[in-house]
């Protein structure tokens with residue numbers, strides 16, 4: 783599929799391409815999240831392992847430059863399953879009924895990041911829609927810092943609801959929100975239409 787932001791193309795990323803360009807993608811992750819290089823370096827092995835998970839899907843946004851196309855944003859996720867660290871943390875954060883309704887068989891949006899120079903131009907929304915389009919799952923889940931951020935506003939605007947708020951993952955002092963949405967996402971042109 784192709785996005786509509788002028789000179790920016792949003793497309794599915796083949797797994798092999800992402801593995802070969804993981805450093806490039808994680809540089810965007812570090813800049814977008816404000817993480818230093820040691821955090822980014824520490825993420826590399828996990829990110830490569832994620833590409834091997836069942837249901838893995840990745841999308842990227844490419845901007846046209848004089849030298850050719852440049853990756854300016856990416857997102858990926860996979861089928862969440864017991865035994866995965868995030869899944870087990872989220873399972874513990876939710877009551878049994880909520881976990882059964884939302885977490886079982888869900889797609890986890892693991893990463894979604896846009897280079898700071900390309901943010902607030904619709905790229906993140908296009909990436910989210912591309913990532914979640916035509917998935918064979920009933921729900922998509924994610925966690926995001928529990929604060930008034932661009933990410934939180936984007937997810938809320940796209941129909942994500944609270945599954946847990948103020949949750950603390952081990953090793954991170956920040957409170958997180960665990961959000962979920964029923965798939966398919968509402969088309970972008972019908973947002974706000976109920």
Ligand SMILES: CC(C)(COP(=O)(O)OP(=O)(O)OC[C@H]1O[C@@H](n2cnc3c(N)ncnc32)[C@H](O)[C@@H]1OP(=O)(O)O)[C@@H](O)C(=O)NCCC(=O)NCCS
Pocket residue numbers: 814815894895896897900901902903904905906907908925926927931932933934935936939
């Ligand atoms: C979150 C992120 C992926 C969104 O991508 P983006 O390209 O900046 O967002 P978009 O331009 O598509 O905007 C989508 C929505 O985000 C929110 N948003 C975007 N820019 C914003 C800004 N400057 N201030 C407040 N909200 C903003 C709005 O709700 C916007 O919808 P609207 O345009 O209808 O108002 C991107 O900002 C990012 O990488 N942020 C840092 C990393 C991060 O937090 N990743 C998510 C981790 S869970």
